[in-house]
Amino acid sequence: MAVRFIGNKQKLLSLITNKIIEKTGLHTGTFVDLFTGTTSVAMAFKKLGFNVISNDKLESSFNFSKAGLLINKEPQFHKLLNEVEIPFNSLFEQPYDLVLDYLNSLPEKQEFFYKEYSPQGSAEHLEEPRKYFTDYNAKKIDAIRTEINYWFENAFINDNERALLLSSLMFAVNKVANISGTYGAYLKNWYPRALDPLKLCRYPLFYSNKRYEVYNEDANNLVKKLAHSEIVYIDPPYTKRQYNAYYHILETLAYGDNPELLGKTGQRAREAEEVSAYCYKKKAPDALLDLITNIKADHVFLSYSTDGHISHQQIMDILSTRGTPEYWAVDFKRFKSNNPKEKNGSDLKELLYYVKVI
């Protein structure tokens, strides 16, 4: 199951990668994914043999990037296995599987997730209890995240091992969350998969030996610092939906904190600098122009929807500042939500734009 994430390019991968290879004729060099989200495109270019630089403002996305790009051999968890008695299990050959099995069998705990996001736990302090997870799953998440946090604080695991375990946890949480596609709100009735017990599985890894860098910054700032690269891919948000609000529960897992929560849906309090200019109709065109102006690359590709804040003509004008733009309509199934208020339109098109920088 692909991660439920607005704009996840998983289903469009072959189309995007084929077009990029066809237009650039490149099979090596550096590929930069400035708004990497689930890292689907960055990972595709890792598999194709490119050096890859990925970036996203989300902490959860930063975690996926560290796991997917920076881990390039089977993780051994040496220190952890020396420090913590994790029973050998003949079913599992690899330390990673052994560690996941250990985390899966931890006894439940009643901590932050139980108190804030499960019906029974949140009923103790909220008039309208939150229903993001079953009581059982919330307690399992508490047990697992507390253990990962403890291991990291005591240096039993390093930063990449932590990112890998958290990525497994975020994948598992994503499967059983009682939501319609984003964490903007929970569903009134249980989504059938939300009733399944949470289980950690291996996060999909791919080992290679090229150069990889991961960043967690505003893309417009980052491009000013990056050296020249062959290909830059841009996939910014195109609506008013702020990703850190829609994925606040994944953010809390990635930060490993217990933040103060706001309102009925229990979102994290947000700092003004955390909002994205691309989510405002007025600011988005200027943000894109600034980004395109500062990119140092031979080839620039942009994914954008005809439903987005920036019009097709504005995009063509902006890209024309660096060369002669081209574009293709990408047949696609729009982000599907089972929330009746979200329109599941098929009339919208996703476009892939390209400019060879002159």
Ligand SMILES: C[S@@+](CC[C@H](N)C(=O)[O-])C[C@H]1O[C@@H](n2cnc3c(N)ncnc32)[C@H](O)[C@@H]1O
């Ligand atoms: C359309 S999604 C990218 C989806 C991604 N290509 C994938 O396949 O999963 C847009 C991403 O841009 C990130 N974002 C929004 N504003 C940003 C900014 N100013 N700088 C960096 N990342 C930003 C969001 O957190 C979100 O992950």
